[in-house]
Amino acid sequence: MAALNPGEALSVTGLRKSYDGNEVVAGIDFKVSPGTCFGLLGPNGAGKTTTLRCCLGLTTPDAGRITLRGYAIPEQAEAARERVGVVPQFDNIDPDFTVAENLMVYGRYFGIKAATIRARIPGLLEFAGLGGKEKARIQTLSGGMKRRLTLARALVNEPDIIFLDEPTTGLDPQARHLIWERLKQLTARGKTLILTTHFMDxxxxxxxxxxxxxxxxxxxxxxxRELIAAHIEPQVVEVFGDDAAAWARSRNTLGERLEIAGDTAFFYCRDTTPLLTALAEEPTLRYMHRAASLEDVFIKLTGRELRD
Amino acid sequence: MGKHRIFALPRPGLRWLPVWQRNFLVWRKLAIPSVLGNLADPLIYMLGLGYGLGGLLPQVSGISYVSFLAAGTIVSSTMNAATFEALYSAFSRMHVQKTWEAILNTPLSLDHVLTGELVWAASKSLLSGLAILVVVAALGLTTSLLALWVIPVIFLTGLAFAAMGLIVCALAPSYDFFMYYFTLFITPMLLVSGVFFPADQFDQLPAAVQAIAAGLPLAHAVLLARPLLLGEVPANASVHVAALLTIAILAFIAATVLTRRRLLK
Incomplete structure (x- = not known):
């Protein structure tokens, strides 16, 4: 099958998908260049997983055009997936097999010869920090190890593009840092990563x-960095304490923008000097001064209310 | 998935083989208890009823009761093996372990997965039926070379029941659902298909009920296997083969459409 649009790793135009009259994806467009890491952020229920499923050809959109590795999706999805890796949101490692058997069996689904897979296994396990675990049973692995095995499994076909659906949800900080480090290595090797997450860091x-x-x-x-610069003031001062909200309301001119959530007041400022001077005279209030982050942009754009 | 893709005919292709291999690899780890389990239960029934109950009976359909029971045991044991695999085991892989979901992220399609499961369940049932056939031959209950034709009959029976089982698997919300299939379909069929006694024992039933009973897949399988074990060419063999094949194909198409609706929404 011919590659249609080899310039982009993934291109999505006018994508729409409804379930029972409820529009989960309501017309989105984006492009991912080869060798880059693209993040799809959003609160729970924003449509991230549905978008990924459409991109992989696992469900047919109601409208829109998708090309993945130049192949039209969903029509040519099977060919596109030959060189795509997927780390799903929930681990679905085969519990009936050992670590190495999982990689062997999964590699065969791609039509790769057993000898080729066998040769790749040590390198994949080394990369995933699972060296020497070939014969380990899945039940003996920790949550972080299973996640890393899922990552190794996604690489068994030497993919050009790797989809990661919330790759570090539920992991402890050590495990998250290890996964991050490995993902950076993958982009350094020229792989394209497409990941969904709700962790802004x-x-x-x-x-x-x-x-x-x-x-x-x-x-x-x-x-x-562009998003932070475009959407939000560079400095944030969070003020806490019983009277913080009332105090902040009476001094809302000390920052460009003020948001109050419970007992915490968020001042978004360009210059924090007047605010910090005022706070120095209030011994009962505690505060934290920090640079604006992506999380502030995210909250500003998607609101503070809880999502189901 | 769009409607035209949900309802399209299955495209089995050849890529289903790794799915079959995956199941075979798991089975190999537990092969000995699996074979013993599949063999022991039907054999106990066949020998217990065949010689125990059979001792009280005159000849049944002109042969000893245990010889009569041999063919029924082979095909019912095939039916059970294929049904259990397509219900409980396939459901575990689809719904509990999400094995199918992992496979769908590779170049394989759901049609490949289902074809692999179908052929696997039929293969496993072939082993079950074959094991009984070997014991039947060892006991001298069959002596004709025609009995070797029972082997393709077993596989075809396995395909039909595996395909029907995959429909139930596609519809099941949980394991409990399978009880309906056994109670409302498998068990009554076992009694009216000529496994334990000749199906014409029910000739006082309304004609419509008899017609339904005669169309059941297990009845076709019995009518093929029993004469073959006795060294006879089955009457209307092509009709029974065609019936089993049609059931297998139609059930597999239905199972494919239903599973697509479940997983590829």
Whole structure:
């Protein structure tokens, strides 16, 4: 099958998908260049997983055009997936097999010869920090190890593009840092990563570009630093304490923008000097002064209310 | 998935083989208890009823009761093996372990997965039926070379029941659902298909009920296997083969459409 559009790793135009009259993806467009890490951010239920499923050809969109590795999706999805790796949101490693058997069996689904897979296994396990675990049973692995095995499994066909659906959800900080480090190595090797996450530090660290998705629509798209510069004041002062909200309301001119959530007041400022001077005279209030982050952009764009 | 893709005919292709291999590899780890389990239960029934109950009976359809029971035991044991694999084991892989979901992220399609599961369940049932056939031959209950034709009959029976089982698997919300299939379909079929006694024992039933009973897949399988064990060419063999093949194909198409609706929404 011919590659249609070899310039982009993934291109999505006008994508729409409804379930029972409820529009989960409501017309989104984005492109991912080869060798970059693209992040799809959004609260729970924003449409991230549905978008990924459409991109992999696992469900047919109601409208829109998708090309993955130049192949039209869903029509040519099977050919496109030959060189695609997937780390799903929930581990689905085969519990009936050992670590090495999992990689062997999975590699065969791609039609790779057993000898080729066998030769790749030690390198994959080394990369995933699972060296020497070939014969380990899945039940004996920790959550972080299973996640790393899922990553190794996604690489068994030497993919050009790797989809990662919330790759570090549920992991402890050590395990998350290890996964991040490995993902950076993959982009350094020229792989294209497409990841969904709701951890803003993860997106900020890993992604060259990212898009914020909410209620099935793209709210914004750009490089992490650009988004922070475009959407938010550079400095944030969080003020806590029983009287913080009332105190902040009476002094709302000390920052460009003020948000109050419970007992915490968030001042978004260009110059924090007047605010910090005022706070120095209030011994009962505690505060934290920090640089604005992607999380502030995310909250500003998607709101503070809880999502189901 | 769009409607035209949900309802398209299955495209089995050849890529289903790794799915079959995956199941075979798991089975190999537990092969000995699996074979013993599949063999012991039907044999106990066949020998217990065949010689125990058979001792009280005159000849049944002109042969000893244990010889009569041999063919029924082979095909019912095939049916059970294929049904259990397509219900409980396939459901575990689809719904509990999400093995199919992992496979769908590779170049394989759901049609490949289902074809692999179909052929696997039929293969496993072939082993079950074959094991009984070997014991039947060892006991001298069959002596004709025609009995070797029972082997393709077993595989075809396995395909038909595996395909029907995959329909139930596609519809099941949980393991409990399978009880309906056994209670409402498998068990009554076992009693009216001529496994334990000749199906014409029910000739006082309304003609419509008899017609349904005669169309059941297990009845066709019995009518093929029993004469072959006795060294006779089955009457209307092509009709029974065609019936089993049609059931297998139609059931597999239905199972494919239903599973696509479940997983590729």
């Amino acid at each position: 993860e997106a900020e660290r890993l992604c060259d570009r990212l898009a914020v998705l909410d209620h099935g629509r793209l709210v914004t798209e750009g490089a992490p």
